[in-house]
Amino acid sequence: MNRFMKVLVAGLGAATLCLSAISGAQADGKLQEVLARGKLIVGTGSTNPPWHFQDDKGELVGFDIDIAHILAKGLFNDPSKVEFVTQSSDARIPNITTGQVDITCQAMTVTAPRAQQVAFTIPYYREGVGLLLPKGGKYADYNALKSAGSSVTVAVLQNVYAEDMVHQALPDAKVDQYDSFDLMYQALNSGRSDAAATDLSSLRWFMKKNPDKYVDAGYAWNPQTYSCAVKLGDADWLNFVNTALREAMTGVDFPDYKKSFETWFGVTPPAPTPGFPTEMR
Structure with a gap:
């Protein structure tokens, strides 16, 4: 065999090894690992309704839990094939990077620094802050609150940014901070506060549980x-x-998402329209 042929054979051999390595890496990816295992391992929480919490039977429920079941249905045509790993919020990224879970679904806010550590999926919810009012109370809506200026007192969960956050919406309002949601809602119920500023998802959940008691500003x-x-x-x-x-x-799985959204937030999400996929605009 001449020198040229030897080099050619060696090159072909190296290329074959390279392709085999790539093929092996693809076969050993997380998707194939999960399918071979027969269940999806999901990191989530257990203390944050309506996202993830334990019901009266001690079972995990919530919107994040339903999202996990939707993923399991896509993998195995069986939404029950999920193992949940309950974790604190500060374990969400470490448990992904160390392979303790396949995916984390835990009301996780997307930020650019976090995206350097994990890969974020497409959004499944857009959170915000809303104002909860007592039904039939002194102020009917946001415009009434804003017009009342410094006469309004807003209850909010204690946080270093809490006062600035409230003043983004109500620049002149008084702000009372509380170290638990229970105390915040007690202030609203007793009339010590005119409104409560809280996550929009929590507001919707609270209104769904108490439809005759509260309204959204x-x-x-x-x-x-x-x-x-x-x-x-x-x-x-x-x-x-x-x-x-x-x-x-x-x-095709919109009915599952719709049912969950209505269950936990009391709101019907907009249905996809047949024809041109408007989400591609």
């Missing part, structure tokens, strides 16, 4: 994107999750 601000998170570097797995979420919000 009709104004929301401070938007935040909620997405699930997966490990960086696995395009097939991220693409699958994105496909499953997209089709739940805009396609």
Whole structure:
């Protein structure tokens, strides 16, 4: 064999090894791992209704839990094939990067710094801050609150940014901070506060549980994107999750997403319109 042929054979051999390595890496990706295992392992919380909490039977329920079941349905045609790993909020990223869970779905706000550590899926909810009012109370809506200026007192969960956050919507309002949601709602119920500023999802959940007691002031601000998170570097797995979420919000699995959205937020999401896919505009 001449020198040229030897080099050619060696090159072909190296190319074959390279292709085999790539093929093996694809076969060993997270999607194939989950399918082979027969269940999806999801990191989530257990203390934050309506996202993830324990019901009267001690079972995990909530919007994040339903999202996980939607993903399992897409994987196995069986929404029950999920194992939940309950984790604190500060474990959401470490448990992804170390492979303790396949995906985290835990009311996780998308930020650019976090996106350097995990890969975020497409959004499945847009959070914000809203104002909860007592039904039949002194102020009927947001415009009435704003017009009342410094006469209005707003209850809010204690936070270093709480006062500035409230003043983005009501610049002149007095702000009372409380170290628990229970105390915040007690202030509203007793009349010590005229409104309570809280996550829009919590507001909707609270109104759904107490339809005759509270109303939404009709104004929301401070938007935040909620997405699930997966490990960086696995395009097939991220693409699958994105496909499953997209089709739940805009396609064949919309009934599942709609039912969950109505259950936990008391609101019907806009139905996808047949014809041109408007989400591509």
